[in-house]
Amino acid sequence: MPPEARVKLPPLRDVIATHGLQASKALGQNFLLDEQLLDRIAAIPGAIDGQPAFEVGPGPGGLTRAILRAGARLVAVERDRRCLPALAELDAAFPGQLRILSGDAMEIDARAEAGDGAHIIANLPYNVGTALLIGWLSADWSPLPWWSTLTLMFQMEVAERIVAQPGTDHYGRLAILSQWRSDARIAMKVHRSAFTPPPKVMSAVVHLTPKAAPDGVQLKHLERLTAAAFGQRRKMLRQSLKGLPGALDALAEVGVDPQRRAETVSVDEFVAVARVLGR
């Protein structure tokens, strides 16, 4: 049976008022207060599965409540100290399930804090969201990363860059890294009006399940290749990859026409070229 809070939790709007949590733009604070929506996010298949979880930026604790109600043990890191009293109340309501860290998610060792196998789930602050995702996707991968899945709310434009297909405007380095390392899909679109205060744009929850990496390709080779290729995305590869030693030979070996542009090259083709570069 999923745990119930020991005490009746106040509505999130009251939590914000009681603790004076006016949203800070600098901290990327757009809070979700609709508990049904939050429960739906926590219930995305594979997002938690009753396993330990790690949350970035619990804020007043809306998603945190939903994760705890879904039965997970949770470690959550919050940078805004004003939120700590509200989170301490949640700790009291779900005894033994929640550990709050006060600090910067960009600086803590999430693996050491959350433990291997944790599911990462967060409504990310827009200013550090992409950097955090790249960090998690760049973790040691042998043959899987330390985390089990990522379930992350982003601004729609970032979500589209993660799942983009070749030949589209959003296709680029983030799509290639994300899709090389995971099966990534948009699990839910969230209207801007669901947030307090509403951001200017729509958002989406992206769910990423890591793929085992038996392919012997190193991240650094794929990164160098895609940095060069997308540094001049409208140019033909024979031009954009001129400065990368071995790249044109690798294209020929893999059978990618150097007259193509980066935005037409599939993830599998980039990976194949990176594999040759790393030999």
Ligand SMILES: C[S@@+](CC[C@H](N)C(=O)[O-])C[C@H]1O[C@@H](n2cnc3c(N)ncnc32)[C@H](O)[C@@H]1O
């Ligand atoms: C978009 S809000 C989400 C809040 C809450 N989880 C929700 O869904 O309503 C982002 C949260 O991340 C916190 N935050 C911003 N930068 C952070 C950082 N570098 N490390 C940890 N938390 C951060 C903010 O203070 C804020 O609480």
